[in-house]
Amino acid sequence: MSKRKSMMQEDSSYLSQHYEEQVRPCIDLVDSLRSLGVEQDLALPAIAVIGDQSSGKSSVLEALSGVALPRGTGIVTRCPLVLKLKRVSNGTAWSGLLSYQKDFRLFKQELKNPAEVGDAVVKAQNALAGEGKDISHNMINLEIHGTNVPDLTLIDLPGIARVATGNQSHDIEEQIKRLIQTFIKKQETISLVVVPANVDIATTEALKMAKTVDPDGQRTLGILTKPDLVDKGAEEGVVNTLRNEVIPLKKGYMVVKCRGQLDINDNMSLTKALDKEKKFFVDHSHFRIFLDEGQASIPHLSQRLTKELVYHINRSLPKLEKQVRDKLEQTNTQLINLGKGVPQDEAERLNFLIEKINRFNQALTDMARAEEEIGDSQSRVFTKIRKQFSGWKQTLDKKATLLGEHLRDEVDEFRSQRGKELPGFVSYRTFEGIVKRHVEELEEPAKELLQNTTEIISTAVNDTSKSFFEAFPNLMRAAKDPLEDLRDQEYEKAEERLASQFKMERIIYSQDGLYSHQLQTVKSNPFPKHFKNADVREMTYHLNAYFAITSERLANQVPLVVQYHMLEEYTTRVKAAMLSLIRHKDADSFIQEKSDIAKKRSYLLGRMERLRKARQVLAKSVLTT
C-alpha cells in the first residue's frame, strides 16, 4: 500500500488499489501543466460545473471539497472559480491557497482554515468583477489540500440568471451564458450540469446549453440535486431521468443530496451532511437502488468524477501533445517575424542599427535587380514596371498605324497651307510639320509613364521600409524625409530629361545610313492602293521611314530615363541616405522599439518557455505510462 493513506481508502468501494499508479500521475500531469500556466495557451482537461441559479452547484462543490463556499441569493459566483482539490496523507494539515491575476500582477493568499475560504473568495471576486453584481471572465484559483478531498479540479461558474436584479446589467443572462459557453464548448471540458430533481429537467437552461455544445452528451454528466424535495408521487419521473430515459446523455445522470437551507441555518457540518445523505438514500424506497448501483450520493459522485477525469485526460493526451507542438511552431514563427530584441550595450546597439539598415538596403538592391522576395499574391516591382514599359511601346505602335492610315489627309492638309511653292510639290516643311505634330502628341503619354512607374516604385519602397522599420517609429520617421525628398528630386530630373528629349525630337534627325536603310525597308512593303498621287506616296515613304526610327528611339529612351532615375538613382540615393542615419546624432533613438512590440515579444517568449516545459512534461508522461 502506498504511503498516502486516506479516509477514502477505508471505504473499499471508493478507490481501487491502482489509484497511486493510475489516477495520481494523470491528475498530477495535468496539474503540472496547469501550474506552468499553459492554460492560457491551450485547453486542458477540466470539469466545469454549470446550472441555473439556486440549482445547488455550490452545495455540490462544497460537499465534494469539504469547504464552505460563498452563498446567498442572486449571483453569488461572479468569476470562474477553479477549485483544485488535492488529497494529502493523514496527519498533514489542511491548507488552502487562493490566487488570481489582475493587471499582469499575481495576487496570492494563503489560507490556514476552511472557514477563511468564503471571505477570501468574495474579496477576490470584488477585486476582479467589482463590488456590484457584474461578472468577470478572470479566474480565481483556489487550491485546497486536505485529507478528505478527492483529487479533482473543478471549475465553478456563475449560475444562469433569468432576470437582472438591482444594479445588474440588463444583459446579465447573455453575459453569463457567454462566459459558460467559453468553458463548455471546449472538447477538453466535461460539463457537470446541476439540475434540481424537483423541477422539470426539460426546462433547465443549463442542460439546453450543454446540449448545444455537446449534442450526444459525450462530455455531459447530469447531476440531480434536492431529491428530498421531490413531491410524493413525482419520484417515478426522477427515476426515469436517472435511468437516462428522459433526456439521454452518454454519461448519464447521478443524484446527490446536500445540505438544505435548514441544515445550513443549523450549522450542520459537511461530514454530518454526508451521513444524513447516506441515510436518506438507504431509507428511500425509490432511490435506494441508485445508491446500490453507484449512481447516488456525494462519495459516489466524487469517485465517478475522478474516474471520468482520468479517462478524459488519457483520451486527451495525444491531442494535447499535438496542440503543444502546433502552438510551439506558431509561436516560434511569430517570434521570428517580430525580430530579435534591441540589445542594451551601446556598441551592440549601433551594430543592431547598421544591421537593420543593411538589411533594408539589401532589400532595395534586390528590388532594383528584380530579385526581391515576394508573397504569393504579389508580383515583383520590376514585373509591374515592365508592364508599364510595354504599354508605352504599344502607344508608339498605335501611333505608327494611325499615321499610315491618315497620312494622305494630313499631307493634303499641309499642302493646302502651302506658301509659295508650286502645286504638287511636296516640301520638306510639310514633312517636318507632320513629324513634329506626331512626336508632340507622345509627350503626354511619356509623362504618364513616368508618373505611373514612380508610383509603383514609391509604394514598393515605402512598403519595404514599413516592413523593416515598423517596430521602430523613430527610425520610420527619420527615413520618411529622404524617401520622399529623393523621390521628388529624381522625378523632377527625369521629367526634365524627358522634356528635353522631346524638345530634341523637334529637330528632324537621323544618321544618313540608318535612314536610307529604313527607307528601303519601307519601300519594299506593298503600298496601299488609294495613294495614287506619286509625290504623296513619296512623302508617305519618308514619313514612315522617319517615324519608324523616332519610334524606336523613344521606345528605348523614355523607359531608360525613367528606370535610370526612378529605380537606379532613387534607390541608390535612398541607400546612401539610410547609411548616413548611422552617424545621425539621434541614431540611438532610432532603435527604440514600440513598447507594445517589446511587450508582445516578451509575452511570446514566455509562452515559448511554458510550451517547451509542457512538451517535456508530456514527453515524460508518455515514457512512464
Ligand code: GDP
Ligand atoms: P447555486 O446557486 O446553484 O450555487 O445553489 P446553492 O448551492 O446555493 O443552493 C441553493 C439552495 O438550495 C440552498 O439553500 C441550498 O441549501 C439548497 N439545496 C442545495 N442542495 C439541496 C438538497 O439536496 N436538498 C435541499 N433540501 N436543499 C438543497
Ligand code: MG
Ligand atoms: Mg452558487
